[in-house]
Amino acid sequence: MASGVTDTKVATSTEQGDALSRVLTVVVGKKEPIISLLVVLAIWQTLSFFLPKYFFPSITTIVASFAEVVTTPELIGDTVITISRIFLGLLLAFITGALVGILMGFSRLVEKYVLPVLHFIMGIPALSWVVFAIIWFSHVEMRIAFILLAGCLPNYALIIHDGIKGIPKEYYDMLRAMRPSRGQLFQKLILPGVLPSVLTSWKVNLGLATRVVIVAELVGATQGIGKKLLLAQELFRMSQAIAWTLILVVFLLLTQAILLLLEHRLLRWRPAKEGGMG
Amino acid sequence: MSGSAAVVAMTNVRRVYTSVDGDRFVAIEDLSLEVGEGEIVAIVGKTGCGKSTTFNLLLGLEAPTYGSIKVLGKDPYGDFDYFRSKFGVVFQTDRLLPWRTALQNATLGLEVLGYLESQQKEIARYWLEKLELGGFEEAYPHELSGGMRQRVAIARAFSMSPEILFADEAFGHLDQSTAKRLREVFLNLVAETKKTCLLITHNIHEAIEVGSRLIVLGKPSRVLYDVRTPVGVSRAQAADLEDRILTIIEANEVVQV
Secondary structure: OOOHHHHHHHHHHHHHHHHHHHHHHHHHOOHHHHHHHHHHHHHHHHHHHHOOOOOOOOHHHHHHHHHHHHHOHHHHHHHHHHHHHHHHHHHHHHHHHHHHHHHHHHOHHHHHHHHHHHHHHHOOOHHHHHHHHHHHOOOHHHHHHHHHHHHHHHHHHHHHHHHHHOOOHHHHHHHHOOOOOHHHHHHHHHHHHHHHHHHHHHHHHHHHHHHHHHHHHOOOOOOOHHHHHHHHHHOOOHHHHHHHHHHHHHHHHHHHHHHHHHHHHHOOOOOOOOOOOO | OOOOOEEEEEEEEEEEEEOOOOOEEEEEEEEEEEEEOOOEEEEEEOOOOOHHHHHHHHOOOOOOOEEEEEEOOEOOOOOHHHHOOOEEEEOOOOOOOOOOOHHHHHOHHHHHHOOOHHHHHHHHHHHHHHOOOOOOOOOOHHHOOHHHHHHHHHHHHHHOOOOEEEEEOOOOOOOHHHHHHHHHHHHHHHHHHOOEEEEEEOOHHHHHHHOOEEEEEOOOEOEEEEEEOOOOOOHHHHHHHHHHHHHHHHHOOOOOO
16 A cells, blocks of 8 residues: 555554553553553542632542433433434445445546545535535434534545555456456455455544534534533533543443454454554 | 467467556567477566566466467457466465465365365365465464465465466575475476466576476567476586576577577
């Protein structure tokens, strides 16, 4: 894989991988991350003694808010709705993005026309999509789905396109000398060859979608974490704002951990140290 | 050339590549050669003499610009699907799929042919065993040495019992002793299965050692010299022939036999 796009992608995935391994060590019990966490909590707690409660609520208040968020059925509903929106948006973006990526991977013509458009779209801020969505659609769920689609589709398409381009020509020739059918070529070479990129694209987009969905929910949604955050701000409830934010962080870390496990399982053929062909 | 029917026949083949900027590059000028059934032919020539292009043309991966190519009486490019499982190919690099184990790599051709899974495994195991890879069936390519990987590639080529074997610099990147051993193993298998075999190499010594016939390619591709290399030539005879071929390649002129 040679293009500049790949380099940024690799960098992104490595960064995320580092963050993940850090979190994993927390879970497994390495001492350094726990110490860092304790220090942050101690500073926060100290500040809460001296500063107004609505700026720095005590840790016990935050824990209570968090407990309320994860135990109250109505509030669990908000979490479920937001997560559903994330997955639905991602699924939509993945299906269309993968299709675009595959088409670009196999047709120079499509690649020449579509690639610059994708790079252009990549430059559009999420907030602009929010504005466009409000103008174009009246239905709230349509707006949210559109914002996620617009934000995540280019990533899927570009990473998967790179993945297909990254399958060495030598493998095609080797397999073509055996005369496989189109289906066999896809199943035996392209699918396994592009799989590392697919996993990377999900890692990148889960992070993106989790951040974007909140902004998307601020524009008219009556339910969801974004709406609750807005409410917490209007009521000046810092502890609730933190509790909702924590939910999102936990969700992201959990899904990333699942993806990491999946990667270990599906890509166990990769040498331990090298990045492999992803 | 040979008494038996030609398995491979290239007639006045020309291959020109045109770059995006319109620059033309002649990879093969005018190449004609024939290979008979059961022959083991080594094709030798300088780097850039169109050996790899010849290889791709014979495999039907690309079409000649001019001229005709017949393999087993058919056009490998035009009658593409006819050649399903007909070619066993060992490339310069092993080209093992990294996500497949040794066994799964060896079954690849049999999967394409639609064998039952149990049969695939049985046949692939037999060939891996024959190539002294018993016990490494479940190893991934990165866990194997270069020589072992090339053995898997050889097992992959033989397991679908092809009609013709092609080897493109198949032992070129291995260390000398590994290359020598692997060459012997490969040639024994070729002899045992009585397949027609085409070897492409830049190593003159290798070409003399392996082939029952040796073709020297000039630059741009055309046959400079075509000679039978009897089995069991003496060391001195081989050295003579090696010198002679070296001179021919340097002179780059056609030698009439």
